[in-house]
Amino acid sequence: LLGLTTSFIGKNIHYEESVESTQKIAHLLASKNVPEGTVVIAEEQISGKGRMSRKWYSPKYTGIWMSLILRPNIPLTKAPQLTLLTAVAIVQAMEEMTGLTPEIKWPNDILMNGKKISGILTELQAEADRIHSIIIGMGINVNQKKEDFPPELQGIASSLLVEKGEPISRANLIKSIFKHFEKLYLLYLDQGFFPIKLLWEGYAVSIGKIIKARTLTSTIEGRALGITDDGVLVLEDSNGVIHHIYSADIELRTG
Ligand code: ATP
Structure with missing residues (x-):
C-alpha cells in the first residue's frame, strides 16, 4: 500500500x-x-x-x-x-x-x-x-x-x-x-x-423512522429515536414505551 x-x-x-x-x-x-x-x-x-x-x-x-x-x-x-x-x-x-x-x-x-x-x-x-x-x-x-x-x-x-x-x-x-x-x-x-x-x-438511515426490530426473543415495532452513548438503539413503540435494543435484525418501514 x-x-x-x-x-x-x-x-x-x-x-x-x-x-x-x-x-x-x-x-x-x-x-x-x-x-x-x-x-x-x-x-x-x-x-x-x-x-x-x-x-x-x-x-x-x-x-x-x-x-x-x-x-x-x-x-x-x-x-x-x-x-x-x-x-x-x-x-x-x-x-x-x-x-x-x-x-x-x-x-x-x-x-x-x-x-x-x-x-x-x-x-x-x-x-x-x-x-x-x-x-x-x-x-x-x-x-x-x-x-x-x-x-x-x-x-x-x-x-x-x-x-x-x-x-x-x-x-x-x-x-x-x-x-x-x-x-x-x-x-x-x-x-x-x-x-x-x-x-x-x-x-443513519433509520433514525426518526418506524422500524421493526426482531430480537432473539421478540419483535418490536416503533420509531427509532437514536442511539445511546453506548451505541444501543432506542425505539419508542406506539404506546410510548421506550425499548433499548442491543442486538436485532432491523426492517425499515415507511412512516
Ligand atoms: P441484514 O441486516 O442485512 O439482514 P445482517 O447484518 O444480519 O444482515 P451480516 O452479518 O451483515 O448480516 O451479513 C450477512 C448477510 O448479508 C447474509 O445473510 C446475506 O443476506 C447478506 N450478504 C452476504 N454476502 C453479501 C455481500 N457480499 N454483499 C451484500 N450482502 C451480502
Missing part, C-alpha cells in the same frame, strides 16, 4: 490470496499479540463470516475483505461502539473515493440506494471482563457487476461499481478507510463516543 498515511492502522498487513475467513486468521494473530492496527486482507474468502453464523459472499479480486485487530482499553460493554465507528470510517472513505454518500443501517450495514454494499462484524477476545483484542471484520463490495452477485443477493446487494458506474481502486479505498479509521479511533480514545455518535447519526 504505497502512500499509506497512518501511523499504526494498516502498518502491519497480513495478505492472503484465499482464506476461509479473515476473521479466523485475525483471531489467531490477535492471540499471538501482534501490534494493534494489524490487518488481515484476502483476495477471496471461501467461507466469509456475517453476524449470527450468516455467510458473507466474498468472491475473488472484486471486493475488500479484511479484519482489523484493536486493543482499546475500554470495558466490554463499549465494544459495539467500535462497530459504529467503523461504519463511519467506511462511509467517509466511500464519500472521498466516489463522491457518493452511503447510509448506515443500525448496527452494521452500509447501504446505497437501499442495497447493502458493506457489512461489519465485530468480535472479541476477552478475559473475565477485560478486552484482550477486538477484531473488526469488514466486507465491502467494490467492483462486482450486477450479474456477479448470486441470485439470493441480486435484490439486496450492490457494489460501488454498480452505484458509481465506474471501477474504484481497492488499494486507494483501503488506504482511505485506514486514514479515516485512525483519525476517528484516536478521537474516540481521547474524547469518548460522543463525537463519533454525532457523525454516525448524520449518516
